[in-house]
Amino acid sequence: MAHQKHNNHQVKAKKFLGQHFLEDESIAEAIADSLTLNGYKNVLEIGPGMGVLTKYLLKKPITTYVIEIDRDSVEYLQNNYLNLAPRIIEQDFLKYDLSTTFSEEPLAIIGNFPYNISTQIVFKTLELRDQIPEFSGMFQKEVAQRICSKEGSKVYGILSVLTQAFYDAEYLFTVPPTVFNPPPRVESGVLRLIRKADYSLPCDEKLFFRVVKQAFQQRRKTMRNSLKTMELSDSLKANPIFDKRPEQISVAQFLELTSLIENDK
Numbered sequence: 001m002a003h004q005k006h007n008n009h010q011v012k013a014k015k016f017l018g019q020h021f022l023e024d025e026s027i028a029e030a031i032a033d034s035l036t037l038n039g040y041k042n043v044l045e046i047g048p049g050m051g052v053l054t055k056y057l058l059k060k061p062i063t064t065y066v067i068e069i070d071r072d073s074v075e076y077l078q079n080n081y082l083n084l085a086p087r088i089i090e091q092d093f094l095k096y097d098l099s100t101t102f103s104e105e106p107l108a109i110i111g112n113f114p115y116n117i118s119t120q121i122v123f124k125t126l127e128l129r130d131q132i133p134e135f136s137g138m139f140q141k142e143v144a145q146r147i148c149s150k151e152g153s154k155v156y157g158i159l160s161v162l163t164q165a166f167y168d169a170e171y172l173f174t175v176p177p178t179v180f181n182p183p184p185r186v187e188s189g190v191l192r193l194i195r196k197a198d199y200s201l202p203c204d205e206k207l208f209f210r211v212v213k214q215a216f217q218q219r220r221k222t223m224r225n226s227l228k229t230m231e232l233s234d235s236l237k238a239n240p241i242f243d244k245r246p247e248q249i250s251v252a253q254f255l256e257l258t259s260l261i262e263n264d265k
């Protein structure tokens with residue numbers, strides 16, 4: 001019993017785990033409400049901390065799981081959310097094999113994400129897209145904007161193109177630093193990704209990732225320059241898309257271009 005008393009203490013925020021605890025309940029509720037509940041019966045929250053968002057997820061007609069790396073937070077949750085206890089996974093999300101818990105069942109991902117690993121969380125989601133029809137959560141505002149931005153925007157880049165090849169991305173709202181303890185240095189942004197009805201690629205996936213990454217490595221250069229090492233035929237390079245810079249090329253055009261490169265003889 002003495003043990004339990006101790007663990008009801010608030011968790012002291014650890015910087016190296018990206019811990020900024022949300023203190024505004026209405027924002028936690030709005031994040032939980034961003035779930036459409038379409039096409040899955042499970043939701044996995046990454047980094048529940050002391051459960052401010054979890055509390056609202058538990059009110060939904062869906063099964064909530066949480067994955068948390070921090071022992072203190074796990075103990076806090078075990079003591080304060082008794083019904084959740086069997087569905088607390090004490091693991092690093094980046095290393096965790098989702099099939100251990102979910103087999104092949106679809107699930108939504110949600111969270112007020114630790115900002116130090118937020119892009120890695122997105123890349124892992126893209127890899128596991130067959131199992132993840134929906135993804136909602138809070139990022140550093142610039143990262144959320146980048147994921148959702150369209151061609152022509154200054155922040156349009158690798159993360160925008162790769163994510164939007166598979167998901168429709170919507171920026172939902174901005175959150176000020178003042179509602180967190182401790183407050184982060186920057187504003188935050190909440191977004192939602194909904195997997196496209198047909199999210200199969202019309203081209204080779206590895207080549208698509210390579211084209212996009214190589215193009216944006218030198219975002220001020222034309223595609224002709226950036227893709228020089230690919231040894232493409234002159235007839236392909238005559239295509240006007242090669243005169244463009246990557247930030248002017250839409251997701252659909254990147255996919256089309258990859259098909260052309262794939263079929264280039």
Ligand SMILES: C[S@@+](CC[C@H](N)C(=O)[O-])C[C@H]1O[C@@H](n2cnc3c(N)ncnc32)[C@H](O)[C@@H]1O
Pocket residue numbers: 017018019020021022023046047048049050051052053067068069070073091092093094111112113114115117
């Ligand atoms: C920004 S805090 C959010 C906490 C809580 N959801 C809230 O809104 O107050 C991020 C949380 O992610 C956890 N975390 C950090 N790295 C993690 C990882 N690799 N896997 C799982 N959880 C992680 C932290 O311990 C922390 O609880």
